[in-house]
Amino acid sequence: MTRGSPPILDLLPLVFARPREAVSRARAVLEGGPTAHDASVAHQVLGIWERDFGDLHAALGHLRRARDLAARSGSSDREADVLATLGAALVHAGRTRRGLETLERAVERGTGATLARVLFRRGYVWWVLGRHREALRDLRRATPVLRQAGDVVWTARALTLRATVHLAMGSVERAAADFDGAERLWATTGQEHDKADAVESRGLAAFRSGDVPTALRLLDEASRRYTALGTPMFMLSIRRCEVLMAAGLAREALDEADAATAALDGIGGQTTRRAELLLTAARAATAAGDAEAAVARAAAAVRLFASQRRPWWEAHARLVLAEARAAGGRLSGRLMGDAAAVAARLSELGSPSAVEASLLAGRTALALGWAADAERHLAAAARGRFRGPAFARAGGWAAQALRAEAAGSGRGVLDACRRGLDLLDEHRMTLGASELRARATAQGAELAALAQRASLRSGSPRRLLVWSERWRATVLAVPPVRPPADPALLRDITAFREITGRAEAARSAGAPVPALERERRRLEREIRATTLHMRGAGEGGGRRLDVRRLLDRLGDGRLVELVAVDGELHVLLCGRGRVRRFPAGRLADAMAEADHVRAGLRRLAHPGAADRLAALEAGGRRLEEILLGSAVRHLGTGPLVMVPPGRLHGVPWALLPALRERALSVSPSAGGWLRARETEPPPAGPPVLVRGPGLATGGAEVPLLAGRYGEATVLEDGTASVPAVLRAIDGCLLAHVAAHGDFRADNPMFSSLRMDDGPLIVHDFERMHRSPYRIVLSSCDSGRLAPVGAEELLGLATALLPLGTAGIVASCVPVNDEAVVPLMLALHEGMRTGRTMAEALLEARRALPRDAVHQATGWAFSAIGAA
Numbered sequence: 001m002t003r004g005s006p007p008i009l010d011l012l013p014l015v016f017a018r019p020r021e022a023v024s025r026a027r028a029v030l031e032g033g034p035t036a037h038d039a040s041v042a043h044q045v046l047g048i049w050e051r052d053f054g055d056l057h058a059a060l061g062h063l064r065r066a067r068d069l070a071a072r073s074g075s076s077d078r079e080a081d082v083l084a085t086l087g088a089a090l091v092h093a094g095r096t097r098r099g100l101e102t103l104e105r106a107v108e109r110g111t112g113a114t115l116a117r118v119l120f121r122r123g124y125v126w127w128v129l130g131r132h133r134e135a136l137r138d139l140r141r142a143t144p145v146l147r148q149a150g151d152v153v154w155t156a157r158a159l160t161l162r163a164t165v166h167l168a169m170g171s172v173e174r175a176a177a178d179f180d181g182a183e184r185l186w187a188t189t190g191q192e193h194d195k196a197d198a199v200e201s202r203g204l205a206a207f208r209s210g211d212v213p214t215a216l217r218l219l220d221e222a223s224r225r226y227t228a229l230g231t232p233m234f235m236l237s238i239r240r241c242e243v244l245m246a247a248g249l250a251r252e253a254l255d256e257a258d259a260a261t262a263a264l265d266g267i268g269g270q271t272t273r274r275a276e277l278l279l280t281a282a283r284a285a286t287a288a289g290d291a292e293a294a295v296a297r298a299a300a301a302v303r304l305f306a307s308q309r310r311p312w313w314e315a316h317a318r319l320v321l322a323e324a325r326a327a328g329g330r331l332s333g334r335l336m337g338d339a340a341a342v343a344a345r346l347s348e349l350g351s352p353s354a355v356e357a358s359l360l361a362g363r364t365a366l367a368l369g370w371a372a373d374a375e376r377h378l379a380a381a382a383r384g385r386f387r388g389p390a391f392a393r394a395g396g397w398a399a400q401a402l403r404a405e406a407a408g409s410g411r412g413v414l415d416a417c418r419r420g421l422d423l424l425d426e427h428r429m430t431l432g433a434s435e436l437r438a439r440a441t442a443q444g445a446e447l448a449a450l451a452q453r454a455s456l457r458s459g460s461p462r463r464l465l466v467w468s469e470r471w472r473a474t475v476l477a478v479p480p481v482r483p484p485a486d487p488a489l490l491r492d493i494t495a496f497r498e499i500t501g502r503a504e505a506a507r508s509a510g511a512p513v514p515a516l517e518r519e520r521r522r523l524e525r526e527i528r529a530t531t532l533h534m535r536g537a538g539e540g541g542g543r544r545l546d547v548r549r550l551l552d553r554l555g556d557g558r559l560v561e562l563v564a565v566d567g568e569l570h571v572l573l574c575g576r577g578r579v580r581r582f583p584a585g586r587l588a589d590a591m592a593e594a595d596h597v598r599a600g601l602r603r604l605a606h607p608g609a610a611d612r613l614a615a616l617e618a619g620g621r622r623l624e625e626i627l628l629g630s631a632v633r634h635l636g637t638g639p640l641v642m643v644p645p646g647r648l649h650g651v652p653w654a655l656l657p658a659l660r661e662r663a664l665s666v667s668p669s670a671g672g673w674l675r676a677r678e679t680e681p682p683p684a685g686p687p688v689l690v691r692g693p694g695l696a697t698g699g700a701e702v703p704l705l706a707g708r709y710g711e712a713t714v715l716e717d718g719t720a721s722v723p724a725v726l727r728a729i730d731g732c733l734l735a736h737v738a739a740h741g742d743f744r745a746d747n748p749m750f751s752s753l754r755m756d757d758g759p760l761i762v763h764d765f766e767r768m769h770r771s772p773y774r775i776v777l778s779s780c781d782s783g784r785l786a787p788v789g790a791e792e793l794l795g796l797a798t799a800l801l802p803l804g805t806a807g808i809v810a811s812c813v814p815v816n817d818e819a820v821v822p823l824m825l826a827l828h829e830g831m832r833t834g835r836t837m838a839e840a841l842l843e844a845r846r847a848l849p850r851d852a853v854h855q856a857t858g859w860a861f862s863a864i865g866a867a
Contacts, residue, residue, distance in 0.1 A: 008038045011045045013153055016193040019231055023049050037078060040069035044082050051089045053231050055268040059089050080110035084121040091125050092270040096309040099125065113154075116145035120158050127165050128272055130312020132350065135165045156185035157194065160201055170352040170388065172208050179205055196225035200236050207243050210389030210427055212436065215243045217533040234260050234273045241280045246391060247431075247532070248439025248789055250287035257281035275304035275313065282320045291328030298324050315345045319357045326360060336364040340377060352392070355384030359399050366406060378403045385420075390427035391443050394420045401450045410454045414467070417451035420444070421471060428474070432481035432534025434766065434794070435749050437474070441789035444471050448790055452565050461581035462547055465572050465670070468563045469545040472646075472791040473669035479802045480766045481534050489530045496523040497722060497758030504754075524750060531749075531763060545671050551577050553677050557639035561670055562627060564645050571631040574670070580634070585626030587645070593623050594651045598813050601652055604856035605816045613852040620655035627651070632658045639663040639838060641866070643670050646787035650812045654845065654859045665807075665838040665863040668785075668793050672801060676866035679806040681733060681773045688728045688772070691716035692739025692754045692779075696817035699738035701778065701824040708828070721757040722764055731804075735772040736828070741779035741796070748786040748794035753779060762799040771803035774837060774867050776810075778824050783810030783862060797864055807837040807867025811860040819857035823848060838863040 008029065014022035026045040029038055047062035063086040070079040083106035090099030103122045110118040119142035126135035139162045146155040163178035179202055186195050203218030219240045226233045237260035244253040261277045264270070278301040285294035298321035305314035319342045325335055343357035362378035365371075378399045385396025397420030404412025424444045431437045448471035455464040503516040550559070551574060558575035562584070569584035600616040624632060627648070640662055642653050653659050653666060667673035689712050691699035699716070706712045713728050715721075720739075729735040740754040752759030765771065777783065777796065785795035797808050809827060826847040830840025845858035 008034075008041050011041055012048075013191065015045055015048050016197075017189075017191045019049060019053070019193060019229055035073070036069045037073035037075060040066045040073055040078055040082060042066075043069065044085055047089065048085060051085075051092060051270070056089065056093050056270055057268055060086075060093065063089055076109045077111060077114040080106045080108075080114055080118050083109065084118040088121050088125050088128075091128060091308075092272045094271040094304070094308045096129065113145060113149040113151055116142040116149070116151075117154055120146075120154060120161065123158075123165075124161055127161060127168070129308075129310045130168075130349070132165050132169050132312070136162065139165070152185050153189055153191055153194065156182045156189070156191075156198075159185070160194075160198055163205070164201060167204060167208050169350055172205065175205055175208070192225065193229055193231055196222050196229065196231075197233075199225065200233070200239065203243075204239050207239070207246065208389065210391065211430065211535075212243060212247050212427075212440075213430065213432060213533050213535045216240075216247070216529070219243065220529055220533070232263065232267075234264050234269065234277060238273075238276050238280050241284055245284055245287050246440075246443075247436050248442050250284050254281055254284035254288050254290070254293070257284055271304065272308060272310075275301050275308065275310070275317075278304065279313065279317050279320060282317070282324060286320065286324045286327050289327070291324050294324035295321065295328065311345075312349050312351065315342055315349060316351070316353060318342045319346065319353060319360070322357075323360055326364060331364055331367045333368060333370075336361050336368065336370070336373065339364060340373075343377070343380065352384075352388060355381050355392075355396060355399075359395055362399060362402060366402060371406060374406055375403060378406075390423040391440075394424050394443060394447065396420075397423065398446050398450070401447060405450060405454065410458050413450055413454040417447045417454075417467075420447045421451075425474075429478070429536045432536045433531045434475055434480045434762075434799070435528075435788075436532060437536070438789045438792035438794055441471060441474060441792050445790040447471075449565070452563065456565050456570070461572055461579040464563060464570070464581065465547060465561060465574070465579050466545050468561060468572070469669055469671050473672050473793065475792050475794075476668055476672045476798060476802045477675070480799075481536055482767060486530065489527065492523050492526045492530070493761075493763065496520065496527060496761075499523060501758035524747070527763060528747070528749070546674075547574075547579065550574060550670055550674050551579075553674060554641075555638075556636075557641065558636050559641040559643060559670055559673065560628070560631065560635070561643040562645055562648065569627065569629075571628055573631050573634055575636065580631075582629050582631035582634070584629035584631070587647070590623065590626045590651075591647055593619060593626060594648060597623060597652060597655060598650060601655075601813045601856050601860050604852050605814055605819075605860075607816075607853055613855065616655070616856070617657075620652075620660075621657055623651065624656040624658055627656070628658065635662075637662070639665070639836070641670075641673050642666045643668070643673065646785075646791045646793050649785050649787065649793055652812055652859050653862060661842070663836065663838040663842050665836075665866060667865060668798065668801070669791075673866050676801065676806040679773070679804060679867075681806070681867075682731050682770070683733075685733050686711045686713055687734040687736060688713045688715070688725075688732050690714075690720050690725050690728075690735070690737040690739065690755075692720055692737070693756055694740055694754060695738060695779075697821055699778075701821045702736070702738050704821075704825060705736060705828055708825075708832075718756050720755050722755045722760045725755055725760060726764060726768060729772045729775070730768045731770040732772045734774045734776075734831070736776040736778065736824070737782075738778045738824075741777065741782040743781040743784040743786075743795065745786055748788070751784075751796050753777070753782070753796070762794075762796060765796070765799040765803070768803060771800040771805040773805065774807045774831070775800060775805055776824065776827065777808065778811075778820050780811060780814035783808070783812050783864065801865065805865065805867075807863060807865040809837050809841060809861055809863050812862060813860050815857050815860050816853050819848075819854045822854070823858055823861065836863075837865070837867055 022045055026042040029042040043062045043066035047059045050059035066082045070082045083102050087099045087103035106118045119138040123135045123138035139158055143158045159178045159182035163175040166175035186198050199218055200222035203215045207215035241253040241257050257277050257280045278297045282294045282298035301317040305317050322339045339357055339361035343354050346354035346357055358377045358381035362374050365374035381399035382396050385393050397416050401413050401416035421444050428437050428440045451467040455467045499520045503513045506513045554575050561572040563570045564587040567587050571582040571584050573580045597619040689702045691702040706714050742752045744751045749762045752761045785793040823844050826844035827840050830843045841863050848854040848858050
């Protein structure tokens with residue numbers, strides 16, 4: 001092969017077009033007795049492959065061999081090209097000084113287009129080191145030369161890198177322009193890995209502009225492309241984790257970052273990427289509430305960045321380390337000083353994260369009572385409220401609210417909270433998936449808490465009610481975005497249902513199920529990913545509760561909203577034209593007692609536990625004291641609506657003595673109850689009765705109910721398939737579903753009811769045009785909901801409420817199947833005579849036998865909504 005022949009020159013761009021082929025051809029060149037020039041190219045190709053996708057130690061070996069061969073070839077441009085590749089690899093190995101020296105030698109030897117490519121690589125290294133101004137300087141020198149030489153591939157790479165640097169400096173518009181230019185160039189090439197990198201970069205740009213669904217979609221697409229090429233990309237994991245954290249999925253981000261770190265260590269990959277992954281994991285652990293893990297990972301990242309001479313990254317790692325220590329309760333003057341120093345350093349480096357550091361310093365100073373320091377740092381943080389994406393500007397408004405609180409200005413606090421929450425509403429409504437909308441509210445938790453605190457100090461119960469409603473159950477206020485009519489999504493959901501059914505059957509037969517479980521988990525991931533990519537309509541958030549209308553609609557009834565402010569519960573009693581406030585107990589005590597009584601109810605679902613009934617009733621009395629306090633004497637005698645915080649939604653309310661003998665309904669929010677109260681029922685029609693497989697009683701109430709109603713749509717014994725059930729209940733007046741329920745605390749959107757062909761999941765409910773006006777879920781756990789975000793709930797019930805369901809009866813714990821039958825028959829009898837679901841459920845409880853099992857079954861069910 002002659003020196004500089006086109007085949008050998010094609011090998012270098014082939015690494016990022018068809019990497020496996022490039023490696024195979026490079027090895028073939030080395031086996032064929034090549035010239036020093038050609039052998040240098042082949043070793044460089046293998047070094048690039050190992051550097052970016054494999055063992056960094058092996059990469060350095062290949063690149064040093066390539067350097068020596070290039071020197072023997074007599075080509076200064078060949079030597080400059082290899083030195084630039086070697087310099088970048090040395091930096092990735094943590095040998096920053098030597099890497100920069102090597103790159104400097106490459107600049108000295110290169111000419112023309114080769115020099116431009118060397119400058120690009122040095123610009124890349126500057127970006128890795130966080131030295132963005134130097135990166136832009138080299139890229140500005142390289143890009144015009146590459147354009148003039150007609151080098152499409154390297155020009156596109158330069159534009160992509162320049163856009164990435166702009167993003168790091170907060171210049172989203174400049175980045176977008178460069179990404180657009182690069183994308184047009186990539187479209188004319190066959191550089192498949194580079195194209196995947198461009199898709200990944202566009203995902204980063206979408207995230208920086210606040211578009212989380214598009215970011216997730218593009219990053220997932222990039223991942224598929226990399227996988228097809230066999231090129232693992234750890235930067236993709238870092239970027240994806242950033243987006244997951246912004247979406248409120250911090251635990252998933254932590255798991256992904258840790259898994260990527262382990263994979264990188266397993267192949268002996270880049271130490272620079274390891275440091276970045278540790279920093280990402282530290283951020284995720286802080287957001288997930290795991291302060292100990294966050295401190296350990298952040299401290300390790302600080303050490304690595306310092307050894308790698310990467311001041312930009314080291315400053316960011318020090319910020320996360322300070323945040324993790326603050327989250328662990330380690331507030332001190334030293335912490336405040338560290339945060340202030342990091343803020344100054346980040347500001348000097350031009351990082352948008354300086355605002356975050358100033359906010360931490362201000363919060364810490366406030367906690368220590370250092371007013372002057374707090375004002376100085378919070379004022380600096382508050383300047384961030386006018387720039388950046390919505391979820392970043394909200395931090396600036398939180399700083400402004402804290403300043404106003406310190407100055408004693410309640411009006412200032414509420415104004416800053418309103419503006420910050422309005423921004424977050426704009427962001428939240430761009431999210432189409434109910435899960436993301438719910439989890440994203442965590443970003444506004446501090447603002448909501450500040451507003452509640454200011455309202456409490458104002459002495460106005462009505463104001464406290466309005467602000468407590470402002471950030472509660474917001475997902476239920478707007479119908480979910482319907483999943484796309486995507487054939488692939490429908491196939492995945494159908495396959496998920498079939499695989500789950502097969503796994504259950506195999507498990508019952510004692511057969512092995514690992515392969516089926518792996519396929520089920522894969523399909524679950526695919527379904528979830530598709531729904532997370534959905535974009536919202538961008539409108540409909542931020543609705544203010546109309547208290548006057550609420551009071552009018554209550555009539556002779558009462559509504560009790562429980563509000564937790566700084567861990568203390570307050571009872572807001574609404575009725576007879578007034579809102580009154582009563583102090584109650586501590587939220588933590590209520591949660592602990594609620595767990596205790598739910599455990600007691602579960603035990604009483606089994607015969608033979610009657611001796612535990614007295615202990616359960618005692619727990620109900622303790623709960624009443626904690627939750628209602630002195631307000632219990634002012635509840636009146638009419639219907640009552642309970643609106644608890646998300647973490648108390650699983651309380652069996654009928655167990656409380658003061659609530660046991662009254663028509664009681666539960667709602668995630670006062671606004672949600674009002675919307676349910678004003679929901680118009682559909683035209684009268686026959687009820688839909690569904691009986692799923694595997695119930696201990698065989699769903700015995702269903703044929704009895706069918707006989708009592710006379711005319712009813714009955715789905716059972718093979719006809720209760722998910723498609724048939726959804727068609728039948730869509731828009732009906734009343735549905736009754738007797739089927740096993742499975743609540744998924746790990747993934748509430750896959751909570752399900754078991755039908756003849758497999759599980760009916762929350763995603764299925766969201767495909768309906770209108771959910772049943774009234775629905776009875778007589779199965780175990782059908783009413784359980786997972787608290788997520790700030791004050792949000794996810795589960796079967798919450799999928800139905802925003803789609804038009806005005807009333808639900810469901811259980812909060814597993815129940816005795818046999819005891820359910822008489823309760824359901826009596827419930828329907830009450831509804832047939834015109835009673836509300838709450839009234840009918842009360843009468844049904846009264847009609848039950850007085851033994852412990854039946855009583856516990858009655859207490860386990862609640863009426864949710866207003867129908």
